Amino acid sequence: MKQHTIVMLWAFILSASTGFSQASPTSIIEDFKPSTVNQPGQEYPKVNSQGYARFQILAPEAKSVVVSLGLGGAKGGTTLVKGEDGYWRGTTAGAMDEGFHYYHVTVDGGIFNDPGALNFYGSTRWESGIEIPAHDQDFYALKNVPHGNVQQILFPSKSTNTSRRAFVYTPPGYHKDKTKQYPVLYLQHGWGEDETAWSNQGRVNLIMDNLIAEGKIKPFLIVMTYGMTNEIKFGGLASFKIEPFQTVLVDELIPYIDSNFRTLANQANRAMAGLSMGGMETHSITLNKPEVFSHYALLSGGIYKPEEIKDKSKVKLVFVSCGSKERPEAVETSIKAMKDAGYNAVSYISENTAHEFLTWRRSFKELAPLLFK
């Protein structure tokens, strides 16, 4: 396919130089394929090798259909045009950022999902999702390697008076070797997302499977749970307090995991990481509970300052990352200060990505080999 793309690009350059194709639509390479996160059997939405997305939505009697995705990811939108067959069609005005994007469709003023796409929980609703193939997508691809499991658990939570859901990634071989014990990473989603995000949008289980198959990491468990409690209303973070979730995580979930899974149940073998709001949570909880976690990671979710940390000897790793389209200088400055203060501190900047999941997939891939060394 790369070969094909190069040939077509070359053909475009030639034709452009002869003035054959001056109109802007001809610059779009017609190698569109269904997005890899479409519903089964659905042709649309489609993406091409340049990163354009094309939509097709049936709504014969509608007055207007607008897709929330436009140029460069989440910004802007794409207004579709109705065909005589009742389908609304349109293509983004330019190439979108590589990776996963949330979107929705506004039909006559109402917000719906694209019937062609799978849904993912983001922005406190199940949104449509689309994948723009990334040049480095191999690291999160489903491959013919041994696969770990993603286990849904329901753990009792006295503090919130309910059974709460979490997902636990157990590496390949977990069920076979009945004595081996594993370190554990507690991994949090972002605002408006939930405990499904890291495996559905983040593909973290596939990234782990691939890293393990390549011998690049020491296998560990990953625990992903919902990072909000009842006091947080949907729609805002203004009243956010860390204590209720900290209680769920530290006093309820960790003991349940240590009792029901084969863990190395100590501070040295326990890490916490989170993206965006999950980074805020990680920052607060790791600082509040230095006796619980030894490895800390913030993915597009703030920074650490040396003066925030009470007992330097307890911190084995500080990892801070973001996309190059976010604020990489803040990440670099923070990590330099942490290094200068003598911490094992690592920064990572994801090239050409913003506050979206490709940043966090890549960040996770960089983080995983550094954990529990």
Place this chain on the structure above:
Amino acid sequence: MKQHTIVMLWAFILSASTGFSQASPTSIIEDFKPSTVNQPGQEYPKVNSQGYARFQILAPEAKSVVVSLGLGGAKGGTTLVKGEDGYWRGTTAGAMDEGFHYYHVTVDGGIFNDPGALNFYGSTRWESGIEIPAHDQDFYALKNVPHGNVQQILFPSKSTNTSRRAFVYTPPGYHKDKTKQYPVLYLQHGWGEDETAWSNQGRVNLIMDNLIAEGKIKPFLIVMTYGMTNEIKFGGLASFKIEPFQTVLVDELIPYIDSNFRTLANQANRAMAGLSMGGMETHSITLNKPEVFSHYALLSGGIYKPEEIKDKSKVKLVFVSCGSKERPEAVETSIKAMKDAGYNAVSYISENTAHEFLTWRRSFKELAPLLFK
């Protein structure tokens, strides 16, 4: 709440007898609550204690909004009426059947999902879902009891040249007692559904947790995988052949499960069951492979005849069920014939339900205690 309902019914009868409330809308009891399978924080769709459903969809510029659900479950539809605030509203013309229903919304001729409801895979698409509280809903409720896990596995399938997904229910305690081995039920979804159906729509993990907590069953594993292979096109069953799926199930999935989970890996401790199309598959595969399964169950998915079975000594249980609104006489006739022929045969008819998930939840609850005795 029951108290409240009775009071309101009584008030209605009184007012009706005085001629105060003759218009039909007054017969609807105004105790609507959000459906239990709404998206987080969403008020609509709502259901009342009589089984009416009420919808509210924002689409200010639309010409028409119709919900596919009407009286008695999937039949008919409900046309919504636009309010001045741009929301379309409407209530079903009568009480719907108890239990879970799929539905969607037609907006100006296009099919979308209700933004208020969670989605469930049915009819080869992710559909909106709604729960009409059933009088016996307690058996599938999330309770404060020990919970089993639902594990997503990806198993290698040579015959279809991919990694296929399945879900494995492991009972509470599976992770703690590291030596105990369990019988296994292979449980199939219906046409247009997939391997997510039995836990999402069927709540089979919660039914198991509750039956185990009550000491009513011997714990077993449940394996749920996708029952279609590539040769089946979306939209029809005309070209259905059992062999490709039988190969996946018997030659690929079962060995993987027996190798990766603590199973009693023999015919006596292996059951197969399925709903609707999954019943057809169960019927074919159990008859083709008597050396693999000993317990057979068809849930709204056909019947067995004594003359179909090659070796009677290998069959430990035949269970056949359906809803009373399906064809219960066929089920009863079949089971009578099986009993007359000397089989351990059991029928079950779910009262006042059709070809829908409450029939199958109830059928499963009746089946589970009969397995592996």
